[in-house]
Amino acid sequence: MVKGAHWSLKASLMARCSDDNWKAQLPWVLLGLRTAPRSIGEPSLAKNNSGETIAMPGEFFPASSNENNQTPERIRNALSKFTLCHQTFNDTTKTFRHQDLRTCDFVFIYDDAHRPPLRHSFKGPYRVINRNPKAYLLLIHRRGDWVSTNRLKPAVIINNEQFKENTIKE
Incomplete structure (x- = not known):
């Protein structure tokens, strides 16, 4: 999570x-990251934490007709350019599954060490006990262990009965 936030x-x-x-520019960038939605259809971090949308700096200064003091008007004009931006990138990469x-x-x-x-x-072959879309429960050394489907490859066993007997005797 820290690596993603740093990126x-x-x-x-x-x-x-x-x-x-x-x-x-750091305060404006941090404000933008805080108010921008994480992905399409999801609320921003500020809305997740507080339950409300955060007020943008341009909303703090009401419109005034006072021409003598230009500083609030300049700040209002500069801050009114900051609007919420919508995320345009959505990661849709598909991993191969046999x-x-x-x-x-x-x-x-797959042994990635x-x-x-x-x-x-x-390593294996190991017996499949239960399946989920993202992970399988496998019988590994007489214990059940969940393994991500990204690391799995189907095993083709020619003689199933003989292999079942050999795996139980481990």
């Missing part, structure tokens, strides 16, 4: 600042 802060500062004056993964009885688990040369990338 969005850095990207916002780079988009807002064209010179080295990023310190002056079609047989939904119906198979046994799966292999560092391994020496000529070592297998997958």
Whole structure:
């Protein structure tokens, strides 16, 4: 979460600042990140925390006809340019899932740890006990353990009965 917040802060500062004056723009960037919706159809962080939309700085100063003091008018004009921006990027990347993964009885688990040369990338096969859209409950060393479907590959067992006997005796 911190890495994602740091990325969005850095990207916002780079988009807002064209010179080295990023310190002056930091409060406006932070306000924008706080009031912008997280994704399409979701409320902003401020609305999630307080239950209300946060007042933008341009709303603090009411319109006045006083021409003698130009400072509030200048501030009002500068702050009225800040509006809520809507998120335009939505991550829709799809990960590959083998079609047989939904119906198979046994799966292999991808081992993403560092391994020496000529070592297998997958461990298993392990029996599938329960399925969810994002994770499967597997029987691993006589214990049930949930594993993400991104790490699974269906196992094709030729002689099911003989393999079932061998896995129970472990």
